[in-house]
Amino acid sequence: MKKLKFIGNPLLQSREKINMSSDKKWLTLKTTEDNEEFVVEESVAIMSNVIKNMVEDGCASSVIPVPRVKGNAMGKIIEFCKKHTEESDEKVLKEFDAEFLNLGPDALYDLMVSANFLEIKVLLDSVTTKVADMIKGKSSEEIRNILKIENDLSAEEIEESRRENCWTRQE
Amino acid sequence: MNSTSKKLANICEVDRISDLPDSLLIAILALLPIKPAVRTCILSKRWRPLCESLPNLDFTDGRNPGIHFIDFVDKFLMRRPNNLKIAKFLLECYRGDYYRDRVNEWIMNALGRDLKEMHLFFGSQTCMNWSKIYFDMCTSVEVLLLSGKISVEIRENVTLSRLRVLGFDHVTISSYESIGKLLLNCPVLEDLIIVDCEWLTGNSLSICGPVLKRLSCCLISYDEVLRTLIDTPRLENLKIGCYTGGDNDILFKLNLPFLKIAEIDIWDEMGKGVDCVFGLLKQINHVKILTLPDSTVEILSLAYDDNGHYEFPPFHNLTELVINVNECFHETLLDDFLQNSPNLESLKFPQGLVSSCFHESFRSSWGWSQSRVPKCLSTHLKTVYIRTFHGIYDELAFVKCLLAYGSALRYVAIEISNLSIDAEAWQELLNLQSELTTCKLKIIDKNETCSLLLVYHKVYEVNFL
Numbered sequence: 001m002k003k004l005k006f007i008g009n010p011l012l013q014s015r016e017k018i019n020m021s022s023d024k025k026w027l028t029l030k031t032t033e034d035n036e037e038f039v040v041e042e043s044v045a046i047m048s049n050v051i052k053n054m055v056e057d058g059c060a061s062s063v064i065p066v067p068r069v070k071g072n073a074m075g076k077i078i079e080f081c082k083k084h085t086e087e088s089d090e091k092v093l094k095e096f097d098a099e100f101l102n103l104g105p106d107a108l109y110d111l112m113v114s115a116n117f118l119e120i121k122v123l124l125d126s127v128t129t130k131v132a133d134m135i136k137g138k139s140s141e142e143i144r145n146i147l148k149i150e151n152d153l154s155a156e157e158i159e160e161s162r163r164e165n166c167w168t169r170q171e
Numbered sequence: 172m173n174s175t176s177k178k179l180a181n182i183c184e185v186d187r188i189s190d191l192p193d194s195l196l197i198a199i200l201a202l203l204p205i206k207p208a209v210r211t212c213i214l215s216k217r218w219r220p221l222c223e224s225l226p227n228l229d230f231t232d233g234r235n236p237g238i239h240f241i242d243f244v245d246k247f248l249m250r251r252p253n254n255l256k257i258a259k260f261l262l263e264c265y266r267g268d269y270y271r272d273r274v275n276e277w278i279m280n281a282l283g284r285d286l287k288e289m290h291l292f293f294g295s296q297t298c299m300n301w302s303k304i305y306f307d308m309c310t311s312v313e314v315l316l317l318s319g320k321i322s323v324e325i326r327e328n329v330t331l332s333r334l335r336v337l338g339f340d341h342v343t344i345s346s347y348e349s350i351g352k353l354l355l356n357c358p359v360l361e362d363l364i365i366v367d368c369e370w371l372t373g374n375s376l377s378i379c380g381p382v383l384k385r386l387s388c389c390l391i392s393y394d395e396v397l398r399t400l401i402d403t404p405r406l407e408n409l410k411i412g413c414y415t416g417g418d419n420d421i422l423f424k425l426n427l428p429f430l431k432i433a434e435i436d437i438w439d440e441m442g443k444g445v446d447c448v449f450g451l452l453k454q455i456n457h458v459k460i461l462t463l464p465d466s467t468v469e470i471l472s473l474a475y476d477d478n479g480h481y482e483f484p485p486f487h488n489l490t491e492l493v494i495n496v497n498e499c500f501h502e503t504l505l506d507d508f509l510q511n512s513p514n515l516e517s518l519k520f521p522q523g524l525v526s527s528c529f530h531e532s533f534r535s536s537w538g539w540s541q542s543r544v545p546k547c548l549s550t551h552l553k554t555v556y557i558r559t560f561h562g563i564y565d566e567l568a569f570v571k572c573l574l575a576y577g578s579a580l581r582y583v584a585i586e587i588s589n590l591s592i593d594a595e596a597w598q599e600l601l602n603l604q605s606e607l608t609t610c611k612l613k614i615i616d617k618n619e620t621c622s623l624l625l626v627y628h629k630v631y632e633v634n635f636l
Contacts, residue, residue, distance in 0.1 A: 109187050112195055128195070131188075132202035140213055147188045149215050158213050167243035168206040 027051075028063045029074065036071035037063070040078055047081040049119035069114045076100075076107075077114060080123050101130045105147065189217045197224050205229045209247075223251065227259040228281075232266060241270050248280050257281055259288040267295035267320070274299060282308035287333075293319040298343060300324070306353075309334070316364075317342050325349035330356045338364035347373030347397065354379055367391060374398060384408065389436070392419060405429055409455065412436035412464075415444035423454050433458045438466035445474045449481050456484040465497035465522060472501035483507050491517040499526055502538035509545035516553045523559035524566045536565035539572055549578045558586045562596030574603060580610040587616060 025042035029051075046052035051064060066074065083096050101108070108127055115124040135143045144151060153161075162169075188196070200208040200221060209222045228247060232240050244262075251257075260281040264274060274293065281289065282305060289312060293299050298320045306326035309315060313333045317323060318340035325345060334357045344350065347370055354360065360380050366389040374395055378386065379402040386403060389412035399413070402424035409430060413419060415437055433455045437448050448470050455461075463471075474481040489512040494505065509515065526535040555573060560566055574580065585600070604612045 106187060109191060112191060116192070116195055124198075128198045129202060132199050135199075136203060136207070140210060143211070144214060148186045149189060149218070150186055151214070152216050153213065153219070157216075157219075161212050161219065164246065165209050165212065165243065167239040168209045 027055075029066050029078075030063050031069050031071050031074050032065045032067045033069070034071045036074065038074055038078055040082070041085075044078065044081045044085045047085065047120050047122065049121070051118065066118075068117055070110070073110045073114045076111065077118070077120065077123065081120065084122055097126050101126060105131075105134075189215065193221065193224070196221050197226070201226050223247065224255060226257060227261075228257055229259070229261040231261075231263040241273055244273070244277060248277055251284075256285045258286070259290075260286055261288075261290040263290075263292040263294075264319075265294045267293045267299060268297070271295070271299050275302075278305060279308070282312075285311045287311060288314040290314075290316045291318070291321065293321050295320050298322040301342075306331070316340070325353050327352040328356070330358070332358060334360055336360075336362040338362075338366075339368050340364065340366045341368060343369040343371065345371050347376040349373075351375070351377030351379070358382075361385065363387070365389070370395075376400070378403065381405070386410070389413070398422070400424060403427065408432045410434040410436075411451075412438075415439045415447045415470075419447075421447065421451065427455065428457075430455055430458050432460045434462035434464070435467050436464040437470055439470055444470045445481065449474065449484075453484045456486050457488050458486075459488050460491040460493075461486070461489060462493040463495060465495040465500075468494060468496060468500045468504065469498070472499065472504055475501040475503070483511050486512040487514065489515055491515070491519070493519040493521060495522045496520070496524070496526055496535070497522060500535050502535060505537045506539055506545065509547055510543070513546050514551050515547040516551050517556075518552060518554070519556045521556075521558050523561070524557060524569055525561070525563065534565070537569055544576045548573070548576045552577055552579055554582045554584075555580065556584045556586075560585045560587055562587075562593050562600075567596060567599055570600075570603065574607065574610065574612075577610070582611050582613070584613045584615055587614060 026039055027042050027045045029038045029040060029045065030036070031038075042055065045064075046055060054064060069077070080100060083100075084093065087093050087096070101111075103111070108131060112124065112127045112131070115127060134146055138146065143149070196218070200211060203211075205225070205228065208225055212219045212222050225247070230240070230244050248257075262274070262277065264270075267274060278289075278291070278301075286309075291301075299322070301317060301321050301323045303324045303326040306329050309331055310329075311333055312331065314336040315334060316336070316338040318338070319342065321342040323339065323342050323344050327349060337357065337360060350365070354363070354377070358381070360383055362385045363378065363380060363383060364387045365378075366387060368390075370392070374397055376390070376397060376399045378388065378400070380386075382405055383403040384405060385408040386401070386406055387410040388399075389410075390397065390399065391414055397413075397419045399419075399421045401422070404425055404427070406427045407429050409427070409432070411421065411434070413421065413436075435448065435451055435455070437444055437451070448467060486508070492508060492512065492515060494508070524537055555577075557566075557570070570583070570585070573583065600612075600614060604614070
């Protein structure tokens with residue numbers, strides 16, 4: 001059974017349904033991995049360069065298939081895009097982003113990959129900055145712990161890198 | 172924690188970040204300072220080669236270059252694959268003498284990689300050369316900042332079609348005229364900084380910029396006569412400093428209709444320059460924010476000795492006035508400004524209210540023409556900042572006047588210059604503070620970190636912020 005999602009305040013759903021017949025354009029995005037459908041305003045959807053190109057080239061039918069992005073990631077992305085289309089106050093957006101990106105590494109990677117694939121620059125920049133902040137000022141050991149990176153370098157390789165870049169150890 | 176609760180807590184169990192494509196990992200590293208970014212090469216095999224593709228390179232020799240620094244820059248710049256672009260290249264050389272030749276090679280290499288932004292600082296005993304051919308290679312550059320011991324050869328016939336920000340700071344430039352010719356070929360320039368440069372020849376500086384928004388120009392020319400012509404119809408922010416000895420002259424070709432912020436720093440040792448300053452003020456009298464350094468205030472004060480045949484221009488749009496004092500100034504200058512600025516909302520005194528001469532008979536301080544209170548004081552003036560307050564009679568009198576007539580005042584901040592202020596003066600300030608109803612009087616220390624409180628003649632620091 002298909003799930004039809006209205007993104008927005010549920011109390012406004014009836015008003016939105018009325019508005020659907022007005023001149024606001026609406027698109028349906030369907031994640032092909034798990035068949036979830038999302039109805040969004042075109043102005044929100046075109047924050048994705050990929051979707052924007054499809055719309056401009058005229059090859060967007062009423063339902064746009066979106067591969068590689070899972071349903072829950074798509075929902076979050078639309079939430080982000082909607083806020084950034086509606087709100088113009090820098091301060092408010094900054095606060096929203098901080099709250100929005102308060103996620104674990106797994107969810108952040110999903111967002112990053114999806115934002116990269118859909119070419120949503122604002123979202124990609126925000127997530128990239130968040131991940132960079134997570135590792136800023138941390139030692140290599142600490143970074144490995146946070147990002148769960150396994151050290152597969154040999155002692156010689158590490159020593160060689162250290163020697164080549166010893167300027168980075170000077171203050 | 173068992174694996175279920177780990178999943179719920181969204182904690183990463185496996186290394187997923189290394190699955191991200193190179194471009195995204197490099198984008199993350201690009202946001203770190205270069206040293207930590209490069210150190211990630213020891214995280215794992217996956218991460219090892221990534222730092223070699225960093226788009227922004229930021230090298231500072233840290234005053235102690237040595238062979239390690241040179242090797243490092245060589246590795247990340249010279250041994251970088253040829254087709255790999257660089258977006259930003261920042262190089263700060265404090266001991267440039269040791270490796271001047273390498274620097275020229277590094278600049279050539281960086282410019283050849285579709286560079287967008289270059290900042291170069293060169294500190295050494297003798298100048299390095301910024302050759303004409305570097306300008307030829309700057310066709311993709313959007314930001315170019317050169318400062319320090321650099322001798323710049325200007326290329327006069329290459330179009331820098333992307334250049335938005337250009338800065339020359341303490342560098343040596345061949346001639347004033349060459350800058351004029353260079354600027355003709357910068358069609359999208361928005362920011363221009365020319366500060367404290369040395370000039371080898373010339374007497375005519377022509378600054379033209381059809382879309383220039385911000386201009387910061389500080390010219391020192393003691394020996395030569397300099398004519399400066401500024402043709403920047405869309406300028407919003409102007410900071411100009413120059414010496415007016417003799418016939419030095421600044422001319423604006425047209426009005427600056429979009430000008431909002433201005434700082435006029437004119438200095439003169441021979442008691443001239445009044446014409447120049449008044450001339451400038453007349454041309455920028457529509458600004459919103461005006462800063463006057465102490466040298467300009469001194470020159471303006473000279474106008475009063477001439478029996479005041481200078482007409483003060485009206486400042487209808489002025490909302491903020493920043494006025495500095497040093498050795499001497501005429502007491503009614505401030506009053507004249509206020510009389511002519513009916514919409515003033517903010518008044519700032521970064522160097523305090525009185526001149527640095529403490530001997531009473533020589534000291535200058537601001538006075539009011541008691542006959543007419545400036546209109547802005549009772550209708551618009553909201554905030555006043557006073558730094559280096561000593562607590563002497565003249566200062567207290569000024570503050571009392573402000574508070575008495577300032578019906579629109581909401582916030583007055585007074586920075587005490589040293590804590591050994593006279594106890595009586597303290598008491599007066601506190602009395603004023605307690606009497607106020609609509610206005611807040613804040614007494615702060617130099618760092619603006621805390622308000623000061625006087626209890627039984629002892630000063631306590633109280634953290635309110």
